[in-house]
Amino acid sequence: MKRLAVSSALAPALLSALLLAVLVGVWHLATLPSGGAAAPLTPEQLEYLELMGKAPGDGGGARSGFPTPAEMGRTIVQHLSQPFYDNGPNDKGIGLQLLYSLGRVGLGYLIAACVAIPLGFVIGMSPLVYRVLDPFIQVLKPISPLAWMPLALYTIKDSSVSGIFVIFICSVWPMLINTAFGVSTVRRDWLNVARTLEVKPLRRAFEVILPAAAPTILTGMRISMGIAWLVIVAAEMLVGGTGIGYFVWNEWNNLSLTNVIFAILVIGVVGMLLDLMFARLQKAVSYVE
Numbered sequence: 001m002k003r004l005a006v007s008s009a010l011a012p013a014l015l016s017a018l019l020l021a022v023l024v025g026v027w028h029l030a031t032l033p034s035g036g037a038a039a040p041l042t043p044e045q046l047e048y049l050e051l052m053g054k055a056p057g058d059g060g061g062a063r064s065g066f067p068t069p070a071e072m073g074r075t076i077v078q079h080l081s082q083p084f085y086d087n088g089p090n091d092k093g094i095g096l097q098l099l100y101s102l103g104r105v106g107l108g109y110l111i112a113a114c115v116a117i118p119l120g121f122v123i124g125m126s127p128l129v130y131r132v133l134d135p136f137i138q139v140l141k142p143i144s145p146l147a148w149m150p151l152a153l154y155t156i157k158d159s160s161v162s163g164i165f166v167i168f169i170c171s172v173w174p175m176l177i178n179t180a181f182g183v184s185t186v187r188r189d190w191l192n193v194a195r196t197l198e199v200k201p202l203r204r205a206f207e208v209i210l211p212a213a214a215p216t217i218l219t220g221m222r223i224s225m226g227i228a229w230l231v232i233v234a235a236e237m238l239v240g241g242t243g244i245g246y247f248v249w250n251e252w253n254n255l256s257l258t259n260v261i262f263a264i265l266v267i268g269v270v271g272m273l274l275d276l277m278f279a280r281l282q283k284a285v286s287y288v289e
Helices: 002-030 043-051 069-081 094-125 127-140 145-156 159-184 188-196 201-239 244-253 257-285
Strands: none
Touching (some): 094 159, 094 257, 127 159, 159 201, 201 244
């Protein structure tokens, strides 16, 4: 039985590794130089290739400007070998750029949690408050977070703080709605027992309602984190300065596709790790009735 469990656990990992190898192989074949003789290049084309870092090779074969897996490997090693260097405003290591982005996400997310979770408790416990606030929530919830950016820049007049505000506004709604839903769906039997035992409201909120609603609250927090990490990349592309989003945009302006693809991979890996962290927390607070 133990050997069967180990083999069933290894099978998905092996299949994922096989799929990755196939994708890298297709990528390698797609970026191979063509066998035919290449047409002579104009001076403008030569200058463009040099700007792209793709000077024509000696083999005479034409190839696409898309980087090969080998080039990507060299780029990954180069960035990971010195992730925290700082050579000026437009030349910072990928580690520093990630720290800027994670700092903005963490601060905006923390402010959103401090607002959304207590307010969600009030909404979930009071039908009157729910009816009063629900129209405002339904109007504000569908607005794209980036639509708030011009207003934030005009009023706050600071690009970094505006980015934090955008993270706050996109994170608050999933947490607020899930908290209110979790609190409102706590089993009435448990609340009735607490009233019978004359448990005070504050103690009832922390010892009865919060543990029962915790899985739903963590679901909202997990969704909010995914949205926040997605939005910060787009926000940093707009406001510039620092961050992983700015790194992507700056490398695109530098015509460096290898760095752009590397940054995309980093964004995906960090997003996956953040989601796994919240999945573990959600599993830790879940219970079986």
